[in-house]
Amino acid sequence: MLYFLPAPLKGTLAALMILINTLILFPVLLLVAIIKLILPVTPIRKGCTVILNRIAWLWIGFNNLLVDLLHRVEWDVRGVEQLDHRHWYFVTCNHQSWADIPAIQYVLNSRIPLLKFFLKKELIWVPLLGIAWWALDFPFMHRHTKEQIARKPELKGKDIAATQAACEKFRYTPVTIFNFMEGTRFTPAKHKNQRSPYTHLLKPRAGGTAFVLQAMGEMIHTMLDVTIVYPNGRAGIWDYLCGRIDRIIIDVRTREIPSRFLGMDYENNRETRVEFQRWVSDLWAEKDRRITELSKAG
Numbered sequence: 001m002l003y004f005l006p007a008p009l010k011g012t013l014a015a016l017m018i019l020i021n022t023l024i025l026f027p028v029l030l031l032v033a034i035i036k037l038i039l040p041v042t043p044i045r046k047g048c049t050v051i052l053n054r055i056a057w058l059w060i061g062f063n064n065l066l067v068d069l070l071h072r073v074e075w076d077v078r079g080v081e082q083l084d085h086r087h088w089y090f091v092t093c094n095h096q097s098w099a100d101i102p103a104i105q106y107v108l109n110s111r112i113p114l115l116k117f118f119l120k121k122e123l124i125w126v127p128l129l130g131i132a133w134w135a136l137d138f139p140f141m142h143r144h145t146k147e148q149i150a151r152k153p154e155l156k157g158k159d160i161a162a163t164q165a166a167c168e169k170f171r172y173t174p175v176t177i178f179n180f181m182e183g184t185r186f187t188p189a190k191h192k193n194q195r196s197p198y199t200h201l202l203k204p205r206a207g208g209t210a211f212v213l214q215a216m217g218e219m220i221h222t223m224l225d226v227t228i229v230y231p232n233g234r235a236g237i238w239d240y241l242c243g244r245i246d247r248i249i250i251d252v253r254t255r256e257i258p259s260r261f262l263g264m265d266y267e268n269n270r271e272t273r274v275e276f277q278r279w280v281s282d283l284w285a286e287k288d289r290r291i292t293e294l295s296k297a298g
Helices: 007-038 042-070 100-108 121-125 129-135 146-151 158-171 188-194 206-216 237-242 270-297
Strands: 074-078 089-093 115-117 176-179 222-229 247-256
Touching: 007 042, 007 129, 007 237, 042 100, 074 100, 089 100, 089 206, 100 115, 100 222, 100 237, 100 247, 121 129, 158 206, 176 206, 206 270, 222 270, 247 270
Parallel strands: 074 247, 089 176, 089 222, 115 176
Antiparallel strands: 222 247
C-alpha cells in the first residue's frame, strides 16, 4: 500500500512503529509475568503462559503487517502445509543475515508455537528484551567451561540439570526451540578462515543442538530444517525494514529426530557424540546442495 515511499523513509517508519508497538505491549507483558511469578499455582501459571505467548504473537503479527503494508516481498515458501501449532518443534536454519529471524517469524508465526531461543544467562540484563525473554520463559543457559569444571568437579552435570529444570515448564505448553547451528552469520571471510567444506555454509556447531536435545529429548522429537535464500543477494535487517529485499525463499523440511539422540549424553558418550556429529554433517551437506538448487531456481 505504501510501496511508493522512499526506502529510507519506509525503514525509519517501520522501526518507529515497531518501537511504539513494543512500548505498548511491554507493560501488559510485564504485568502478566508478575502475576505468574507471585501466584505459582499451576492453572494460573499455565493461563499466564498462554497470555504471554499471545502477546508475543501479536507483537510479531504487527511486525508482519508492517511488511505487507510497506514492502512488496515475493515469498516463496515450501513445506509448511502440515505444520501444527499444537506440536513441539526444534528449528534450525542457515544464518545469512539478521533479516533471517523476522523473515522466519513472518512465515512460521501462526503455524507453530512461538519461537524461543536458548540464551546466555548474561542476556537477561539486556534492557527491555531481557525482561521480555524472562517473562516468555526463554531458557537461560548456565553452561560451565571445561576449565571451571576442572577447578570444581562438582559443577559437572549441573548445567544440563539446570536447563532441564528450566524446560520443565514446556512440558504442558507446546514450544518451538530455535537454534542457528552455524552460531554466527555467514560471511566470505568467516567461510575462508574456517576452511568450511561447504559452498554456502559455515561449519555447524553440533554441541548447541545436542544440548537442546539432551535437555528436552522427552518433549521434542521433530526438527524443522529451514533453508533461507535471498535470490538477489544477502541483505541486512535495515534492507529488510526498507523493503530492499524483493524475494525470499524459505524451504522447510520436517524431520523426525533419531530416537538415539533424544536425551543423549553428548559430552560423556564419545560414540554418541561422533555419531551425532556425523548426522549433523550429513544434514549440512544436503542443505548446502539445496541452497545451490534454490539459488539457481531463484
